[in-house]
Amino acid sequence: MPSAETSAPAVSSEQLRVRLADVEPQIALGALDGRYRRDAAPLVDHLSEAALNRNRVHVEIEWFIHLCVEQVLDGLPPLSAEQIDELRGIVSEFGAEEIAELAEIEAETVHDVKAVEYFIARRLQGLGLGELTPLVHFACTSEDINNLSYAVGIRDAVEQVWLPAARTALDGLSALAEAAAEVPMLSRTHGQPATPSTLGKEIAVFVHRLSRQMRRIEAQEYLGKINGATGTYAAHLAAAPTADWPGIAERFVQRLGLTFNPLTTQIESHDWQAELYADIARFNRILHGLCVDIWSYISIGFFRQIPVAGATGSSTMPHKVNPIRFENAEANLEVSNALLDVLASTLVESRWQRDLTDSSGQRNIGTALGHSILALNNVTKGLRQLDVAEDVIAADLDANWEVLGEAIQTVMRAEAIAGTPGMDSPYERLKELTRGRRVDQQKLREFVDGLGLSEQASSRLRELTPAKYTGLAAQLAGEHARR
Structure with a gap:
């Protein structure tokens, strides 16, 4: 007979529901703004919506200054160095209050770039440049x-x-x-x-x-x-x-x-x-x-x-x-x-x-x-x-002596060109010896000793091991390991 505990209904989805969207600080939907915030945070300064708006203010201010410096319109007064610094201060001082203000303006304009224009126009008044408000966003489309x-x-x-x-x-x-x-x-x-x-x-x-x-x-x-x-x-x-x-x-x-x-x-x-x-x-x-x-x-x-000290490798298998x-x-x-x-x-x-x-x-x-x-x-x-x-890498190498078959058949080809007799069908002979089976050091040496190679070639092959058969790998690594 089931106990009261096992017969009780599961917690309903309604009971599980929590208004996470209302939690402060607000819980992020995306991983980059939540779990991985620390890694992605540096990008906020450049590619967030707030950064985009700051950059829009930056571009608008610089275009304003540029038009004045270039004197593109009759009647444009020259800007003093102090005025230029004050204009650029609108960008350098852009922060939380400015972000909120822009949001309020955009709620009225329903246009993000137009909101930036009005945001800058407000500040021109405070800088004594109100008469130049028409120069903000001059001849510009949003793009x-x-x-x-x-x-x-x-x-x-x-x-x-x-x-x-x-x-x-x-x-x-x-x-x-x-x-x-x-x-x-x-x-x-x-x-x-x-x-x-x-x-x-x-x-x-x-x-x-x-x-x-x-x-x-x-x-x-x-x-x-x-x-x-x-x-x-x-x-x-x-x-x-x-x-x-x-x-x-x-x-x-x-x-x-x-x-x-x-x-x-x-x-x-x-x-x-x-x-x-x-x-x-x-x-x-x-x-x-x-x-x-x-x-x-x-x-x-x-x-x-x-x-890592204190870290868990697996929730159930301690060795991992x-x-x-x-x-x-x-x-x-x-x-x-x-x-x-x-x-x-x-x-x-x-x-x-x-x-x-x-x-x-x-x-x-x-x-x-x-x-x-x-x-x-x-x-x-x-x-x-x-x-x-x-040690693991070395053991893996030592268990695969058959990889030297490439070296042996290539030396046989070179010996054949040099006129050494008995060097016919080198690839086929090594294939027969090595394919589908493990070949140890002794079997390879016996094979090499029975080939009739020149003393020089035979000596090179007898000294060869899988660990020594790496060509120029170490040299290439040394030359190209640095970017």
Whole structure:
């Protein structure tokens, strides 16, 4: 007969419901703003909605100053150095109160860029520049401000946050490649025992590949435009027909530290963004391959994981230390690439002179980079917890003497060319000896001794072991372990 406890109904979903959305501080929906906030936090300064608005204020203020400095309109008074500093102070002092004020203005305008214009206009009055309010957002469409604001934010996010995280991870990988440069290791091609290498050389391959991608990202151009509603400078010329507006625009974009795009529709075409996201996604994919390889090396014992004091490796199996850093990195690289691939493919398209699909799309840039940074940080931490198990690697090598069959048949080919008799069918003879069976040192030496090789060739092969059959691997690792 069931007890009262077992017969009682389960807790209902209604009873389980908690108004988490009302909890203060508010509970995050996304992992980057919740569990992984610490890793993604540096991006907030560059790619959050608040950062976008600050950058819009920055671009609007600089355009205001630029128009005054260039004296594009009759009657524009010159700005003093003090006035320019005060104008730029609107940007440097942008904080929580300003964010809230902008939100209130946008609630009325129902337009984010227009809200920025009104926000700046309010401050001009306080600076004694109220008569110049019409110069704010002069001859601009929203995309003139947005494309430059995004370019500044993305540039700074990549250069100040993503690239430093990538360099740190790559430094750790380089150190591992150097430390293991001379550690002989059985290679596996198609998952099968193959010609030995060194662990350091195999890690250096990833260092080399990732370094190439990083150099592409470091050389990225960040483009911008400020040419009006359809890219024709029509309003500019209507107001100031004698001004060199393309030249004015180019100088302004370059002053922001960006590359000028001279020909666009209403929007800057975002091609540079697609290029950047494709490069970061490719970097991510190579890093994903590294995580898979290291996970696999851990699984066969080539690496021991250094336990973290007090950490639990498994909830039920005390002996385990799970490779969670590399698994976490894999998952976040996949999420990052899903977003980067969508952004790279969709941002290059726009209906006729402009549609608004890019507006929602670009708001996910921070999330895409955030998952990549989270992965990079996990790789960095995971690498620090690895210890090379040279004894396991050596035992694996010693159990696979048949990999020397390649060396023997290649020496036989060379001997045949040199005129040594009895060197016919070298590949086939080694295949018969080694395929599908384990061959130990003694059997290989007996085979070599019966070939009739020259004394020099015979001596080289008799001294060869799987651990010594690594070619130039150690040298290559030493040359390419550093990015």
